[in-house]
Amino acid sequence: MNLKDCYTKFGGDFDEVLGRLRREQTVQKFVYKFLDDKSFLLFEASMRDKNYEEALRAVHTLKGVCQNLSFTRLFKSSSLVTKALKENDWNKAVDMMPQLSKDYYETINAIEELNNSKEE
Amino acid sequence: MEKQKILIVDDSEMNRALLLDILEEQYDVVEAVNGVEAISLLSRQRADYSLLLLDIMMPEMDGFEVLAYINKYHWNDSFAVIMISADDSPENIKRAYDLGAFDYISRPFDSTIVQRRISNTMLLYARQQRLEEIITEQFYEQEKNNKLMISILSHIVEFRNGESGRHVLHVNTITKYLLKQLVRRTDKYHLSKPDINLITIASSLHDIGKIAIPDAILNKPGRLTAEEFEVIKTHSVVGADMLLNLPVEQQEAPLVKIATEICRWHHERYDGNGYPDGLKGEEIPIAAQVVALADVYDALTSERCYKKAYSHEEALKMILEGQCGAFNPTLLLCLQEIADTLESELMDTSSEQETKSIQDVRDIIDYDRLFLNEKRTCPSREQQRPQLLYIDSLTNVYNRRYYDEFFQGADDMQAMAVIDVDDFKHINDNYGHDTGDIVLQSIARTVLSCMRKTDAVVRYGGDEFVIVFYNIPADVFEKKLEKIRYSIDSLIINGPPELHMSVSIGGAYGIGTAKKLFKVADDMMYQSKNTKNKVTICFLNEKSGSKDNI
Numbered sequence: 001m002n003l004k005d006c007y008t009k010f011g012g013d014f015d016e017v018l019g020r021l022r023r024e025q026t027v028q029k030f031v032y033k034f035l036d037d038k039s040f041l042l043f044e045a046s047m048r049d050k051n052y053e054e055a056l057r058a059v060h061t062l063k064g065v066c067q068n069l070s071f072t073r074l075f076k077s078s079s080l081v082t083k084a085l086k087e088n089d090w091n092k093a094v095d096m097m098p099q100l101s102k103d104y105y106e107t108i109n110a111i112e113e114l115n116n117s118k119e120e
Numbered sequence: 121m122e123k124q125k126i127l128i129v130d131d132s133e134m135n136r137a138l139l140l141d142i143l144e145e146q147y148d149v150v151e152a153v154n155g156v157e158a159i160s161l162l163s164r165q166r167a168d169y170s171l172l173l174l175d176i177m178m179p180e181m182d183g184f185e186v187l188a189y190i191n192k193y194h195w196n197d198s199f200a201v202i203m204i205s206a207d208d209s210p211e212n213i214k215r216a217y218d219l220g221a222f223d224y225i226s227r228p229f230d231s232t233i234v235q236r237r238i239s240n241t242m243l244l245y246a247r248q249q250r251l252e253e254i255i256t257e258q259f260y261e262q263e264k265n266n267k268l269m270i271s272i273l274s275h276i277v278e279f280r281n282g283e284s285g286r287h288v289l290h291v292n293t294i295t296k297y298l299l300k301q302l303v304r305r306t307d308k309y310h311l312s313k314p315d316i317n318l319i320t321i322a323s324s325l326h327d328i329g330k331i332a333i334p335d336a337i338l339n340k341p342g343r344l345t346a347e348e349f350e351v352i353k354t355h356s357v358v359g360a361d362m363l364l365n366l367p368v369e370q371q372e373a374p375l376v377k378i379a380t381e382i383c384r385w386h387h388e389r390y391d392g393n394g395y396p397d398g399l400k401g402e403e404i405p406i407a408a409q410v411v412a413l414a415d416v417y418d419a420l421t422s423e424r425c426y427k428k429a430y431s432h433e434e435a436l437k438m439i440l441e442g443q444c445g446a447f448n449p450t451l452l453l454c455l456q457e458i459a460d461t462l463e464s465e466l467m468d469t470s471s472e473q474e475t476k477s478i479q480d481v482r483d484i485i486d487y488d489r490l491f492l493n494e495k496r497t498c499p500s501r502e503q504q505r506p507q508l509l510y511i512d513s514l515t516n517v518y519n520r521r522y523y524d525e526f527f528q529g530a531d532d533m534q535a536m537a538v539i540d541v542d543d544f545k546h547i548n549d550n551y552g553h554d555t556g557d558i559v560l561q562s563i564a565r566t567v568l569s570c571m572r573k574t575d576a577v578v579r580y581g582g583d584e585f586v587i588v589f590y591n592i593p594a595d596v597f598e599k600k601l602e603k604i605r606y607s608i609d610s611l612i613i614n615g616p617p618e619l620h621m622s623v624s625i626g627g628a629y630g631i632g633t634a635k636k637l638f639k640v641a642d643d644m645m646y647q648s649k650n651t652k653n654k655v656t657i658c659f660l661n662e663k664s665g666s667k668d669n670i
Contacts, residue, residue: 020230026141030134037134060177061132064205067228068138 003028006114010107011073020070030069031111037065040104043081047097055093056085059100074103123148124242125168129158129186130175130204135227139173139204142231143238155181159189169199170242173225176205176212184219191220198249200241270324277327279573287418288324293465294414295323301454302410308450309406319407322379326386326411329359341591357396359383381405386412391446401448409448413455416444421466423599432463512579514557515564523578527588527634535589535597536637537627538645539567539604542652544583551617559621562613570604586638594629594659601627601655609653622653630660 003024007014017027039062046055059081066075077100084093126143129152130136136151143149150169152158155178162169172190176183183203190196200222205212213224222245225237270292278287299316302309311319330338333355337348344352360383363376370376385399385408392400394412404412420435430438436459438444440452510522527533541563548556560583567577567585578586589597605625613619626644628637640658648654 017228020228021138021141022231029141030138033134033137037132039132039134054179057131057177057179061135064132064227065134068135070228 001114001117003031003114006031006110007070009113010071010110011103012107013070013072017070027069032115034065034069034071035108035111035115037062039065044097044101047094050090052085052088052090052093056082059085071107074100074107077103124170125150126171126173126238127152127158127161127169128173129153129155129178129183130173131178132175135175135204138229139234142229142234146235146239154178155183155186158186162190162195166195167198170245171199171238172201173238174201174203174221176203176216184215187216187219187221196220196222200245202238202241266321270321273324273328277330287422288327290418290422290466291323291326291411291414292320294417294462295410296320297458297461297465298410298414298451298454301458302406302451305450305454311406318375319378319382319410322375322382322407323411323414325359325363325379326382326415327355327359328362329355329357329383332358332362339591341593353387353395356384356387378405378407382408382411384408386415388412389446390448393446409451412445413439413447413451417455417462418466420444423596428595432459432466512564515560515579517564517568517577517579517585519578520580522576523580523586523588527576527578529634531633532631533588533634533637534631535592535627535629536634536641537587537589537601537604537625538580538638538641539585539587539623539625540645540649541583542622542624542649547619547621551619555617555619559613559619562611563608563621563623566607566611567604570600570607572600586641588634597627597629598655598657601625601657605653605655624648624652625655627655627657628660629657632660636660 001009004014006012007017014027018024021027021030039058043055043058043062046052046058059078063075063078063082065071066078077096081093081096081100084090084096123146125148127150128136128139130139131154133153136153140149140151150161152161157180158172158174159181162172174183174186181189183205187201187203190201201220202223202225203213203216203221204225205227216224223237223241225234270288273288296316299311299319303311303316333352337344337351340348360380363380363383364371366376371380382405384396385394385404388394388397388399388404388408390401390404390409392398394404416439417435420430420438421432423429436456439447439455510518510525512519541559544556544559547559560579564577564579564585567587571577571587572592574590575592576588578588580586589600592600605623608621608623611621613621624645626641626646626648628640628644630637632640637660640660644656644658647656
């Protein structure tokens with residue numbers, strides 16, 4: 001599995017990101033770096049604690065990262081949650097959490113799979 | 121070349137890393153994780169940074185707050201702020217611009233676009249800063265030349281009546297403060313800042329008409345006769361006419377217009393009893409009213425050959441009591457309000473600055489040497505000789521040769537002083553001759569700055585100086601010598617090492633031969649040497665030839 005396959009798998013736009021960041025190595029470096037990004041975990045925890053302000057910042061950051069890396073699918077779901085939280089619509093945000101979570105883990109899994117395939 | 125420094129402020133490590141990746145090859149990149157950290161970094165070393173990349177949504181202090189803070193303290197005068205955010209709603213962009221952001225980069229980052237945006241911004245900023253520097257420099261250069269011209273002018277006008285050259289500078293200062301206070305009090309006169317500046321500059325010209333007054337009257341030591349006073353009075357009209365004879369296009373320059381008013385009417389009185397036209401009240405242009413008051417105030421607080429200096433309190437009291445003319449009541453209020461400022465400005469800081477600017481002028485145009493020979497009535501062939509022949513190369517005052525050729529045989533000397541530097545040998549022995557030279561130069565400069573234009577300072581030999589005075593009243597002579605002693609005692613010669621020096625001064629006052637006066641002054645100097653840092657004067661009694669020591 002290569003980087004492009006990985007992008008296809010989690011619903012990202014590889015050509016778009018490569019066009020912006022120029023080098024495949026750079027894209028790959030940041031894709032792996034995404035595994036360490038704590039925004040999603042912080043978002044989950046903040047939602048649990050009903051700290052919506054912190055949750056908004058976290059999901060907003062996640063959205064920004066996804067945008068920069070052209071993680072199109074995850075960007076869409078994080079954008080929706082961000083919008084809901086900005087409009088103080090907690091319930092809607094909570095409703096959308098399973099979808100966001102699903103997209104997030106699909107992305108993470110795909111990247112880990114890529115990582116494993118490279119190591120082998 | 122050192123890389124320019126960029127500060128990235130973003131709470132997301134991923135985003136910072138991404139920007140770092142794009143920028144680190146070209147720039148020196150520093151990161152801050154939130155607004156508070158950014159402000160603290162900038163407050164410590166903001167001059168280091170050329171550009172700030174600022175995220176909007178951050179914990180602690182968000183991007184807008186950071187921007188507002190930067191804008192409030194004008195930090196963005198020296199670096200550009202570029203906002204970064206995915207949230208590029210028009211109101212956010214507008215708000216950022218309103219708060220002083222230079223530009224806006226939205227996510228997702230395109231490395232080429234980010235690089236170009238940033239390099240263009242930096243280029244523009246650097247260019248703007250360079251232009252600002254050039255303009256500032258030119259402005260100061262012009263200001264400096266303006267001030268220099270004023271100093272030169274003051275020297276020329278006042279040279280003839282043997283004054284220090286400070287009067288015009290003082291009138292300048294007083295005029296400026298009076299006008300500033302006047303506009304605080306009333307908007308009746310419609311004076312803008314440029315007007316104030318113009319009147320202040322023009323005030324330097326108030327006495328130019330004195331150039332046309334014969335020496336014998338202008339410098340007459342005793343009281344003037346009524347006829348002579350009438351001649352003096354013409355200086356106001358003469359000065360104005362001089363300006364009115366300028367080519368038409370120059371006459372129309374605001375500076376010349378104002379200067380003409382000042383020249384003609386700075387001796388008018390508010391009650392209508394002044395000259396030359398007997399204008400009354402507001403018939404007198406405000407510029408002339410202000411300069412008239414400034415002129416009187418400085419005349420009172422300065423020492424003149426014919427009078428002592430009054431204290432600032434005395435001068436203020438005399439003016440308010442109407443002893444020195446009649447003035448606009450509003451201006452008198454202003455004078456009272458700025459009295460403290462004037463006292464400190466005219467006594468302390470400004471006198472130092474003025475001494476310096478006078479010294480600057482001296483360095484450039486050596487009036488003493490240009491004119492003194494003429495006054496001295498030296499044989500005309502002597503004047504043809506190169507000046508250097510008579511100038512001490514180290515200290516720039518006259519040398520022994522000058523003294524020997526022009527004074528040695530004179531039999532109509534009036535006052536002379538001998539100055540010897542205390543413990544000078546110690547300086548040479550302990551710090552070397554280079555330091556010794558610097559000490560002599562500083563002392564010569566200080567002595568020179570205390571002297572009138574008509575006196576001659578001579579380096580007689582080694583660390584000994586002689587001053588020859590002309591037409592000086594006894595009490596002024598005494599004060600001058602004390603002023604020299606005090607000035608040198610207060611002088612700190614810049615090191616290393618930082619040195620403090622003193623001089624012993626001997627004075628001889630009374631008509632006699634140069635030889636006699638020198639001998640007496642030298643004896644007195646040796647008397648001063650007993651205690652050092654002292655002035656001893658001998659007043660020669662013409663009739664009995666007895667000495668009257670003080």
